[in-house]
Every structure is written in C-alpha cells, then in structure tokens.
Amino acid sequence: MDFIKEVDQQIGLPESSHLEYKAVLPPSKNIAIEIAALANSEGGFIILGISDKGELVGLTPDQPANSITHKALELLSPQPNVIYQFVHSAGVRLYAIRVNKSSEVVYLEGKIFKRDGPRTFLENPPITSFRSNGYKRLAILNISLEGFKKNATNAKVKVIEHYQSVLKIFDDLGGILYPQGPNITTNNAEGQILTRILYSSYVDNFETYLSDLLYEIFLAIPASLKSQQTVTIEEVLNCSDMQEFIRYWAKEKLAKLQRGSVKGFIEDTDQIRSLKVIEKKEIKEMEDTLQIRHLYAHRNGVVDEKFIRYVGGQFQLNQVHTMAMEEICNRMEYLIEIINKLDSASIKKYRLAISN
Known part of the structure; x- marks a missing residue:
C-alpha cells in the first residue's frame, strides 16, 4: 500500500499500541524512544504535528524533522527498518515515521522500550538501592x-x-x-x-x-x-x-x-x-x-x-x-x-x- 495512504488511514484514530502522536518536533532522543518501542512491539506509526487529542497542529517548513530522525536512528542498536517523510492532510504539513517490527531487540543506550497500549514504557529500568543505615x-x-x-x-x-x-x-x-x-x-x-x-x-x-x-x-x-x-x-x-x-x-x-x-x-x-x-x-x-x-x-x-x-x-x-x-x-x-x-x-x- 502507498505510504501516504497508510498515514491517511491512521489520522483521526486514537493513540494505541501502534500509533503515537507528537504535537511538535521533539529532540532526537524522544523520537528514538518511540521508534525503539514500536520496533520492540508490533511496529506502527509516529506522526508529528498532531496532538495526543488528535488535533492537527502541523509542522513548519523550517523544522528539521529529517535531521532529527536520522540522529534518532543513530542512537539505536540495531537500527530498525523505518520509512519517513513529510505528508499533508487537510492542508496541514505533518511528518510520519512508519516503524516495522524488529526481529531483534532494539536498544537505546542499553535500555529496552516497548509499547503497552498508547503508552511507551522502559522494560529494564535500573534498580537503585540506598543503605539502610545511611542518610x-x-x-x-x-x-x-x-x-x-x-x-x-x-x-x-x-x-x-x-x-x-x-x-x-x-x-x-x-x-x-x-x-x-x-x-x-x-x-x-x-x-x-x-x-x-x-x-x-x-x-x-x-x-x-x-x-x-x-x-x-x-x-x-x-x-x-x-x-x-x-x-x-x-x-x-x-x-x-x-x-x-x-x-x-x-x-x-x-x-x-x-x-x-x-x-x-x-x-x-x-x-x-x-x-x-x-x-x-x-x-x-x-x-x-x-x-x-x-x-x-x-x-x-x-x-x-x-x-x-x-x-x-x-x-x-x-x-x-x-x-x-x-x-x-x-x-x-x-x-x-x-x-x-x-x-x-x-x-x-x-x-x-x-x-x-
């Protein structure tokens, strides 16, 4: 199926285990977390320019979405299979990333992220303990x-x-x-x-x-x-x-x-x-x-x-x-x-x- 048509089918749906919205362009690490979570789950879409309530906000032409996505992928090991580009919907400029499910665990700085419904979570959080007789x-x-x-x-x-x-x-x-x-x-x-x-x-x-x-x-x-x-x-x-x-x-x-x-x-x-x-x-x-x-x-x-x-x-x-x-x-x-x-x-x- 055509990528743009796939994205159009997602727009308007609520966030889920395979769909994440971001109202604005976030830093590369935020994007890397969402890509890793989808790759470690069932795959899905990240669409920038839509609020978590489904409101079409849009991105401006001077926002470096491609550069941010490239840097996000560089943070991941191994790099999952993704497709990304700017798209337009109802006259609004959006940026969509489709993430395929990975056959291997995708790590971000040694951390494993996954999706649970519309929520991304860290599967292997560090455990920190303090001395029982300390301050x-x-x-x-x-x-x-x-x-x-x-x-x-x-x-x-x-x-x-x-x-x-x-x-x-x-x-x-x-x-x-x-x-x-x-x-x-x-x-x-x-x-x-x-x-x-x-x-x-x-x-x-x-x-x-x-x-x-x-x-x-x-x-x-x-x-x-x-x-x-x-x-x-x-x-x-x-x-x-x-x-x-x-x-x-x-x-x-x-x-x-x-x-x-x-x-x-x-x-x-x-x-x-x-x-x-x-x-x-x-x-x-x-x-x-x-x-x-x-x-x-x-x-x-x-x-x-x-x-x-x-x-x-x-x-x-x-x-x-x-x-x-x-x-x-x-x-x-x-x-x-x-x-x-x-x-x-x-x-x-x-x-x-x-x-x-």
Whole structure:
C-alpha cells in the first residue's frame, strides 16, 4: 500500500499500541524512544504535528524533522527498518515515521522500550538501592525524583537521572562526605574536595537543563529562535546542520547565567521570561547557588571579593567555604523545584513533547 495512504488511514484514530502522536518536533532522543518501542512491539506509526487529542497542529517548513530522525536512528542498536517523510492532510504539513517490527531487540543506550497500549514504557529500568543505615533523606529524595520523570521533557528526565546518580554517590561515600552526620561539615580533606566536585556537577547540570529546554523550545517553535541579535558566518558554518546550530544557540543563551547573572539571563531570554514562574526572591537564591559553584570549581572554595559582593558580608576574604550534606541537599531540592516549575510551564505554553 502507498505510504501516504497508510498515514491517511491512521489520522483521526486514537493513540494505541501502534500509533503515537507528537504535537511538535521533539529532540532526537524522544523520537528514538518511540521508534525503539514500536520496533520492540508490533511496529506502527509516529506522526508529528498532531496532538495526543488528535488535533492537527502541523509542522513548519523550517523544522528539521529529517535531521532529527536520522540522529534518532543513530542512537539505536540495531537500527530498525523505518520509512519517513513529510505528508499533508487537510492542508496541514505533518511528518510520519512508519516503524516495522524488529526481529531483534532494539536498544537505546542499553535500555529496552516497548509499547503497552498508547503508552511507551522502559522494560529494564535500573534498580537503585540506598543503605539502610545511611542518610534517609537521600533515598526519599531519590523516590521523589523518580516520580518527577512523569510528564516531563527529555531535558528534565536527563537532569533528574544525573541528580539520582549524584545522590547514589552521596550515599555510597557517606563515610567521607558526612562521617559525623549530615548536619556537620566533613573534616576529611578528600571528602571536602569530593563535596565541591559533586556540588559543582549538579549545579552545572542545572545549567545544562536550561540549555536543553531552550533547545526543545526552538525545535518545537523555530520562530522563537528569531531575534535581532547577530551571528557570524563562522558560527553558522561551524554547525553541520540546522539542528546543531539550534543547540549551539541555546548554549549561547546561557552566557550570562554562567557568569552568575540569573536576572540577566532571564531578562535576555524571552522563552524563559514569558513563562513568569521565577520570582525575584528565587533569582537571588539561584545566584547564590551559582556563585558557590563558581567558588568551588575555580577557587577550591576560597572566598574572594566577588563572592562577598554577591552573597553578603557573612563570609571573610580567603575563608574556605564549606557545606554540610543537609545544606547541599537543600540546594539540590531548590533547583529541582525551579526545574519542575519551568518544565510544567514550558510543556503547557510550547506544547513540548513528553519523554516516556
């Protein structure tokens, strides 16, 4: 049967074990998950430009659907047999991918995805256990993070998985990170170094989340990338395709945030500012969190004049900044709250694809 006719027969049907709709163009990993799930089940169709309620939204000509699909297939092993192209229905531009059932298990980063009705699920989720005599808060926070993966963007799932890995390290290395208890800063030299590294890691990944979120927004709505800001020919030519340029530009948006200016980042990034979910008091807390990261990553925790200007006079010049595990977890939970608010608002405003 003709491919376009096959797609026409799917349009209007509810999502099922062999049919998945996406309102917008999602990142390649989201597409890879859906392709793998269909290939590991009975095969089927992924149609982009239709909401999960069956509303024809459509894609714009500047959305790099072919490039995204190519990169999605590169993530899979072995690559299943698929057909994909743009199609039109009722005057709306859509993008359809037909996935054939695979005779072999298709893996995505070692994970096996399958379909259960209209739902895609992970068949072999990792099992993480925490010490029964460890800091109980870590296990509780890990359970909360697992729940936060539901109805989340790929950007959010990615940062949550990193945070869960950090929590596991906190638990495994409690003997040097908080030997006298979570409320007391470790006096172990190696523990202090590792604390700074782990803290910097999860704050860095908060910034990565913002970059990935902007990337998903730009993919979904390419027009939101347009601005009066200039780019050089070299910047454009250094990117192999439009998808790579979008990711590059999303990272460029973070320049002010990486210097500790959360307010400047929000003011210059309409995609985040227009969500109106970050309050003024939260901006100050975010800036303090980022400044501590800068101190840990570049000054080995030694307080300088710039840090004192940002956070106030409770610290002395050349004092070594330290944190107990309880405060480290407090700051992680704070960033998670910001991520949750940004993610929910972005999904609603920009109709971003939800990662399974």
